[in-house]
Amino acid sequence: MLEVRQLSKVFFEQNDPSKPGLVALYDVSFSVRKNEFVCLLGPSGCGKTTLIRVIAGLIQADRGEIRVDGKPVTAPGRDRCMVFQQFGLLPWRTVLGNVEFGLEIDGIPREQRREISRRYLELVGLHGFENYYPHQISGGMQQRVGIARALSKEPDILLMDEPFGAVDAQTREQLQEELLKIWSKTDTTVIFVTHSIDESVYLSDRVIVMQSRPGRIKEEVRVELPRPRWEGDVKADPRFAELRARIRESLRG
């Protein structure tokens, strides 16, 4: 359903093509099936955020194209929604107000969007925090608000940029499990950026390993571990260790 074809993106100093440039993405191609969970994994600076921003339609590629259901993508659209690395919460809105933001833009009437927002806040376990301001809640909770906000738009494709990068290990595990549960209940396609090998193996159907300078795809690794993964101890499965070793090797080499 999502196709990325030979995508390249260059950043120039002061946005001026006559100045020195930095190749953030070079010839990146891959495709994602409907309802698939794909992780983008790679070292810092390899262009993960850039790639996901191009897919979101926030910036334009210099070459290549993105297609969703066969239609080329050049701008943000209702079919895709993004969870930001730095949360991207509006500090002057309460938790509820932040979740309502996307629905408000879509012109959904007040009562209805209230109700939808509350439902999604409950889903991410933030019931009772509706009237808090972002700075009054913890980083993990803030990220859950970001996730609720994206989910509330019920996008076909959920783009998540290191959503759990800024939270502690325990919260992280809990959020991972919640995300998998939500994903399994809907038919959303997820593209999930991460730094962590364990996280990528635990969550995804497929890990796309990237490398830097210039940012490109190194290889794709299928993860054929049984689901649901939150039951039992998937991480103790020998296949888990095997995949982990394999990906680590790939990142190194």
Next chain:
Amino acid sequence: MALNALEQQALTDLDLSRARPFRLADRLGAVRVLSVGLLILAWEIFGRDVNPLFLSYPSAIARATMQLLTAGEFQRQALGSLQVYAIGLSAALLLGIALGLLMGRYRLAEYILDPYVYALDATPRVALIPLLLLWFGLGPMSKIAIVFLSGLFPVLMNTFSGVRTVSASLVEVGRAYGAGERNIFAKIILPASLPFIMAGIRLAVGRALIGIITAEMFAAVTGLGALLIRYSSALATDKFFVPVIFLAVLGVILSHAVELWEKRLAPWKETERAL
């Protein structure tokens, strides 16, 4: 950062060096110059058609400038204004900093003085001009007083809040190293509140300039303010603009000077304040 071979190859392959389409946003300097040039040109052209009693135009103002400068009147009045300004402002800075330090450090001083300070700070100082003229006459004394009062409060208030924000932990560092009250004042409180004091001085410089011009305009006897009144009642709009432009330039120079001074005195602190 040097590019590696792969990056080089990628850049050549993508070949993005094509010229960018023309965008106004790439030519901001030109836009600026054009904007100013057009306004001056329009002023010159249309200004000539307007009754000269109401509006002058650039070349006439230039001519009036030369005329006033050769006559020497302008310089004399400007010098008079500047002397008064310098005396009043120096007094304001000295007393403002001293009182600010005192009030910031000693609570008794704060409680005794702050009713007056807050009340006077909130009262527009220009409202005192008629009273000061009554008290001190039309001579320099009344103007010095208004410059002093205009400059005093910004410095005082900023020094005060500067001393207040010097964190208790810094003072504690001083104590831990055996500093007495004098050393704490001189080596910790004063330098730590310097950026605030300088910001106060920056405000004071502008306020004092407004104070002196208003007073001179009101008394209408000597100084640049008096010139403004004289030329405007004589309907000499070309001459009127000469002190106006001088004052604008003076204002810019003074505030830049304070900024430079600020950077030299407190280079370790980037105080970006919104005015």
Next chain:
Amino acid sequence: MATPTDEQIIDELGLRRERARSIYDHPNLIRAASVLCFLALWEVYGRRSDPLLLTYPTAVFWAAIQLIRTGELLRQAAVSLATLGVGFGVSIALGVGLGLLTGRSRVAEAVLDPHLNALYATPQVALTPLLMMWLGLGFAVKVVIIFLFAFFPILINTTSGVKNVSASLVEVGHAYLASERQILFKVVFPAALPFIMAGIRLAVGRALVGMVVAELFTAITGLGAMLTLYGNLFETAKMFVVIVVFGLLGVGLIRATQALETRMARWKETERANR
């Protein structure tokens, strides 16, 4: 044995006793004493000196009663406040409007910036004679003068507030399909609001100064005109009444904008230092 509670430990150590009294427990008492001493000295000294020059508190009080009885004070205050309201309203509308424009568009900034800077550098009082020549001595000229005084802090703060809005918040807007308008009103404006409010707080004092200046020079109606009038009549006590009203007005307006500012920026975690 159960672990003792904190309270028990405190008792055991014998720490629970009355707190020592300090003169700082009631700062308002010190303030009141300070003000009373001052007023008493002024009363005694003022009664002995020339009534044409110096007045004394009770005289000011009776003058105030008289001015209120005749209705003069309220009538003139109403006139002043109306002008202030209109002038300040225009400043806010134009300051915020232009600030949003120059903050968002670099081309608009390049076009407007040089002119705005030149106007800002000119001490605005210096322009009052010209404005009076153009617009007469009525309502319009006062509004314009107040506008010139109050406009710049609002404009400057709005512009820098808009420029400070983080690009990533704007990107969130884009990601959620907000239109340019929605981005302006739902992202940029609220993000810049604390800056804008700080500008408005700075501007309110300057608007008051502008009002006084305008009324001093036009000298026809308003509180400032009363000041000129009673100055010429050597009625010092009545001048003081007007000055006190200005002080109260200043304190009131600044307090009000401060309150508004805190309310509007409730989401700001750290209350920014005032001034």
